[in-house]
Structures are given as structure tokens and as C-alpha cells.
Amino acid sequence: MVRPKKHLGQHFLHDENIARKILASVPTEPRLVLEVGPGTGVLSKYLLEDETHDSFFLEVDRESAGYLRKKFPAIIPKLIQADFLDYPLDSFPEACRSLEPMTLLGNFPYNISSQILFKAIEYRSRVRTIVGMFQKEVAERLTEPPGSRTYGILSVILQAFYDTEYLMTVSPAVFIPPPNVKSAVIRLIRNSRESLGCDEKLFVKVVKTAFNQRRKTLHNALKPLTALVERKGRPASSLIRAVKGLSVGDFILLTSEIGQRQT
Numbered sequence: 709m710v711r712p713k714k715h716l717g718q719h720f721l722h723d724e725n726i727a728r729k730i731l732a733s734v735p736t737e738p739r740l741v742l743e744v745g746p747g748t749g750v751l752s753k754y755l756l757e758d759e760t761h762d763s764f765f766l767e768v769d770r771e772s773a774g775y776l777r778k779k780f781p782a783i784i785p786k787l788i789q790a791d792f793l794d795y796p797l798d799s800f801p802e803a804c805r806s807l808e809p810m811t812l813l814g815n816f817p818y819n820i821s822s823q824i825l826f827k828a829i830e831y832r833s834r835v836r837t838i839v840g841m842f843q844k845e846v847a848e849r850l851t852e853p854p855g856s857r858t859y860g861i862l863s864v865i866l867q868a869f870y871d872t873e874y875l876m877t878v879s880p881a882v883f884i885p886p887p888n889v890k891s892a893v894i895r896l897i898r899n900s901r902e903s904l905g906c907d908e909k910l911f912v913k914v915v916k917t918a919f920n921q922r923r924k925t926l927h928n929a930l931k932p933l934t935a936l937v938e939r940k941g942r943p944a945s946s947l948i949r950a951v952k953g954l955s956v957g958d959f960i961l962l963t964s965e966i967g968q969r970q971t
Contacts, residue, residue: 720747721815721841723882727751730878733875734811735759742800744792744814744824744840748862749776749783751813756782761811764800767794786796793823797831809836809898818843818887825850827865828896832869838896847874848893855953864915868956870896884903914963918951 721727726752734741741763746752755763765783766790767773776783788795788916800808812835816824821842828835842850849858851872866872875893904911954962 719883719887721750738809740810811837816843844890844892846919849892854955861919870900911963
């Protein structure tokens with residue numbers, strides 16, 4: 709049986725030990741698991757044997773989907789051939805709706821990993837847990853706390869809704885073909901924040917603007933950023949460095965202040 713070719717920037721995991729470690733990091737609850745981009749099925753075969761979860765598989769590539777059907781016949785009724793970025797999670801099979809919320813699992817294609825996360829945030833009422841393989845630099849950025857070197861836009865937006873945990877670094881040698889970068893597995897668990905208490909679109913805009921220092925975009929609105937930095941005991945002249953020290957709560961406060969000024 710011929711393996712499917714690499715597609716969509718994906719490198720296929722082939723190390724059984726790493727696969728077992730990833731599966732061991734998936735919480736027993738929620739019961740429903742959706743694997744995104746199963747590829748050659750190195751994770752899928754363990755999910756199919758796992759009686760603690762009810763797993764489904766979303767694969768966009770026709771060649772990979774055909775390979776999975778032939779190699780793992782049990783996957784056929786649980787395999788959805790669709791693009792995760794276009795697939796509305798509201799249309800998830802009706803028989804599974806009672807099992808929601810879900811865990812998203814995957815060796816995510818690196819070139820769309822950020823888009824996958826933004827969609828998960830959009831469906832955060834359904835997506836309770838995410839366990840996934842990411843490029844190491846991205847994984848570090850997602851899980852680092854305020855003040856760290858890699859803390860940035862994705863860190864703030866994701867950590868507004870999920871508690872993040874860096875699980876392990878993964879060598880390029882465990883993939884076919886080997887990527888040119890190191891990889892990492894992280895786990896994200898939905899936190900208790902039901903609402904930001906501010907305009908979410910403005911929150912994202914403020915976070916992006918603050919880190920990118922596009923002051924012309926929100927020149928007047930970002931004046932509270934300087935005040936917030938000074939309240940935290942830092943001079944406004946260190947604004948660029950100080951932004952990395954702002955927590956999710958700080959950015960929520962900042963967004964609320966800006967929202968009040970704009971009304």
C-alpha cells in the first residue's frame with residue numbers, strides 16, 4: 709500500500725512512541741475527539757482502539773482519505789473528507805452532538821496551524837481541549853507567559869480562552885519527510901472565562917496594534933496603553949518592551965478603556 713504524498717505543508721508522523729505519548733496526553737473528558745489531518749493514520753489507529761473516546765477523523769486530501777479507508781476499514785464510518793477550515797463544526801454528525809464538547813487532536817500542517825487555532829477559538833464553546841503538534845517556535849509562542857521573549861499576539865489571544873501547556877519537543881527524524889525545523893506538542897484546555905467583558909473584535913485589534921506598534925492605526929485610542937504601562941511602574945519610553953509584560957487581563961482592561969473612549 710503506497711503512502712500518500714506530503715500535502716498542505718504536512719509532514720507525516722511515523723514514530724510509534726511519540727504517537728503513544730501524544731495519545732496519553734489527551735484527557736479522558738471530553739469523550740468526543742476529532743482528529744484533524746490524520747494523514748497516514750499513525751494516531752488514528754490508536755484512537756480506533758481506544759474505548760475511552762469516541763473519535764472522528766477529518767481529512768481534506770483525497771489520496772490520504774483513500775489510504776486510510778484501505779488500511780483501517782473501521783475508520784470508514786467515522787471519516788469525514790473535508791477541509792477543517794471550511795467545515796462548520798455545527799454540522800458535526802448528529803449522533804455525536806450529545807458527546808460534545810470535543811477535543812481537537814492533530815499533527816497540524818504548520819502552514820495553517822494559526823488558522824486552525826483561530827477557528828478553535830471561534831468554536832470555543834464546543835472545543836474544550838486541543839492537543840497538537842506545532843512548529844517548535846509557534847508552540848513556544850503559544851504557551852509562554854507575559855514577559856517572555858516569544859510572548860506575542862497569538863499568546864495573548866489564545867490564552868484569553870485557553871490554559872496552555874508545552875508538553876514535549878519532537879525531533880525532525882520522527883517525520884516523513886523530516887521538516888527543517890523542530891516540532892513540539894502542546895495541550896490547551898478551555899479556561900473558565902466565558903466572556904472577555906469587552907468588544908472581542910476590538911480586543912484582537914488592540915493586541916495586534918500594541919505588539920506591532922502601528923500607532924497610526926489607533927493613534928488616539930492607544931494613548932491608554934501608555935497610561936497602563938506607567939501604572940505598572942514602567943516609563944512610557946520602554947513601551948515596546950513593556951507590552952510583552954502585559955497580561956491577558958491587562959489587555960482586556962486596555963480594550964475596555966479604549967472602547968469607552970470610542971463611544
